[in-house]
Amino acid sequence: MNALLSLRNVWVEYGDKVVLEKVNLEVAEGAFLSIIGPSGAGKSSLLRLILGQEAPTRGQVLLDGQPLRPECGPDRGVVFQRYSVFPHMTVLGNVTFGLECPAAPLAARLFGGARRKAEAEATQMLEAVGLGDSLHLYPAQMSGGMQQRLAIAQALIKRPRILLLDEPFGALDPGIRADMHGLITRLWRDYSLTVVMVTHDIKEAFTLGTRVLALDKRRHDPHAPHRYGATAVYDLPLRGPPVPAPEPETQPTPVAATN
Amino acid sequence: MRLINRHFSKRDRLIAGGAPIVLLLVIYLIMAAARHAANPSDKILPLPGGMFTAMAGLLTTPDPLSGHLVFWADTLASLQRLGLGLGIATLFALVLGLLIGALPPVRATPIALLPILFIALGLGETSKVVLIAIGVAPVMIRDIAAHVGSLPREQIIKAETLGANSWQIIARVALPQAMPRLLQAIRLALGPAWVFLISAEAVASDIGLGYRIFLVRRYLSMDVIIPYVAWIALLAIVMDVALNALSRRAFPWAHGDAR
Numbered sequence: 223m224n225a226l227l228s229l230r231n232v233w234v235e236y237g238d239k240v241v242l243e244k245v246n247l248e249v250a251e252g253a254f255l256s257i258i259g260p261s262g263a264g265k266s267s268l269l270r271l272i273l274g275q276e277a278p279t280r281g282q283v284l285l286d287g288q289p290l291r292p293e294c295g296p297d298r299g300v301v302f303q304r305y306s307v308f309p310h311m312t313v314l315g316n317v318t319f320g321l322e323c324p325a326a327p328l329a330a331r332l333f334g335g336a337r338r339k340a341e342a343e344a345t346q347m348l349e350a351v352g353l354g355d356s357l358h359l360y361p362a363q364m365s366g367g368m369q370q371r372l373a374i375a376q377a378l379i380k381r382p383r384i385l386l387l388d389e390p391f392g393a394l395d396p397g398i399r400a401d402m403h404g405l406i407t408r409l410w411r412d413y414s415l416t417v418v419m420v421t422h423d424i425k426e427a428f429t430l431g432t433r434v435l436a437l438d439k440r441r442h443d444p445h446a447p448h449r450y451g452a453t454a455v456y457d458l459p460l461r462g463p464p465v466p467a468p469e470p471e472t473q474p475t476p477v478a479a480t481n
Numbered sequence: 482m483r484l485i486n487r488h489f490s491k492r493d494r495l496i497a498g499g500a501p502i503v504l505l506l507v508i509y510l511i512m513a514a515a516r517h518a519a520n521p522s523d524k525i526l527p528l529p530g531g532m533f534t535a536m537a538g539l540l541t542t543p544d545p546l547s548g549h550l551v552f553w554a555d556t557l558a559s560l561q562r563l564g565l566g567l568g569i570a571t572l573f574a575l576v577l578g579l580l581i582g583a584l585p586p587v588r589a590t591p592i593a594l595l596p597i598l599f600i601a602l603g604l605g606e607t608s609k610v611v612l613i614a615i616g617v618a619p620v621m622i623r624d625i626a627a628h629v630g631s632l633p634r635e636q637i638i639k640a641e642t643l644g645a646n647s648w649q650i651i652a653r654v655a656l657p658q659a660m661p662r663l664l665q666a667i668r669l670a671l672g673p674a675w676v677f678l679i680s681a682e683a684v685a686s687d688i689g690l691g692y693r694i695f696l697v698r699r700y701l702s703m704d705v706i707i708p709y710v711a712w713i714a715l716l717a718i719v720m721d722v723a724l725n726a727l728s729r730r731a732f733p734w735a736h737g738d739a740r
Contacts (some may be wrong), residue, residue: 294638
């Protein structure tokens with residue numbers, strides 16, 4: 223398998239604070255990569271890098287072998303923990319928007335037949351995530367779990383090369399979270415997605431991922447803790463696709479030593 | 482029970498809101514009656530009958546000089562100025578607020594100086610309209626800009642990953658979410674706008690509610706001033722209620738209302 227996404231000797235620094243250092247990473251097409259690590263270990267920075275929201279201070283990020291522009295684009299979909307959906311659009315409008323953008327650069331919306339076609343496609347996507355009955359609700363009228371389903375549908379309608387998940391289920395209660403794990407696993411298979419997920423939940427990382435990456439600082443200077451950045455301290459390939467039933471307690475837990 | 486948890490029923494709210502007004506009316510009537518008992522031609526606190534007679538003339542008898550029904554001509558002139566002034570301010574607030582809030586390069590320019598240009602140009606008919614617009618526009622512009630600027634970063638990123646360009650983000654993400662805020666900004670601006678209008682009419686005008694009040698003040702015609710002030714208050718309340726109703730109707734998602 224070819225690497226879909228490559229990070230080559232990537233550093234992220236804010237002023238003299240080093241957040242990530244010397245990160246080398248190859249993500250194969252079809253992988254489900256979970257990224258874990260303590261707070262402040264640069265998980266979100268790494269995700270923003272892949273998203274294109276930030277540029278690396280040094281090094282290169284390649285998507286399909288091409289250097290990534292430091293700007294978000296439709297080849298990378300994203301679901302954040304919160305604020306991922308547009309509160310002023312209905313469920314259907316939220317998903318249709320992604321189809322309207324490339325088709326109507328000036329009017330910013332579709333009309334007539336083109337609109338009906340886009341809405342039909344969006345409806346299909348929403349049915350796939352289990353929101354077929356909620357097309358005309360506003361996000362504020364839905365539960366957190368439904369909002370995240372919507373955010374996923376919204377991202378997937380663009381058929382992104384990579385789906386980035388930033389603690390997508392962190393704010394959900396355990397029962398809903400289990401449902402969402404089932405959903406994302408199914409979508410990952412059905413749509414042959416490549417997923418990069420940042421999570422705090424180690425169990426979730428191992429349940430869903432085909433590979434788990436643990437970020438942490440290798441070195442620590444007590445007098446200048448900001449001068450060393452985090453990098454991948456564990457890179458654990460798990461064999462095969464994840465089984466939906468939870469069974470991961472036997473895995474070694476890569477506990478981060480310093481914080 | 483803590484005060485902050487105390488909620489009045491609708492009936493209690495009406496009583497709590499109406500009681501002070503009724504009380505004031507009663508006090509006024511008692512004082513007016515007392516003054517009229519001492520001096521039947523008292524002008525300071527006219528009785529309702531006196532106000533009625535004075536207003537009936539302004540309402541129904543054409544002014545011999547201009548042929549207008551004075552009260553209605555005053556109202557029309559004032560509302561026109563208020564509407565124009567507020568309309569211009571609203572337009573500025575929407576366009577500039579959106580641009581300043583959404584586009585970092587625009588944020589860097591001293592665009593708030595624009596109203597000064599506006600003074601230099603003048604606006605034909607009416608310095609009064611300009612005064613209102615300049616009086617309320619800056620606050621409205623800043624309010625809308627701040628509101629647009631504080632839209633969650635996640636939403637903007639999400640829109641980018643859906644393929645939206647800057648224009649589409651402004652038109653479909655920022656603008657609709659600025660609209661309910663704009664209506665609230667107009668409601669807040671109504672108070673100062675009325676003050677500017679009355680002041681402008683008092684200084685330089687030959688028609689209008691404010692002009693009439695300052696004109697008849699010379700003759701101590703409280704029997705005209707009091708109904709005029711009450712009429713202004715009523716107009717302001719009606720506008721406020723109408724704007725709020727419009728916002729709830731047009732943007733139900735912003736009020737947490739079910740559709």
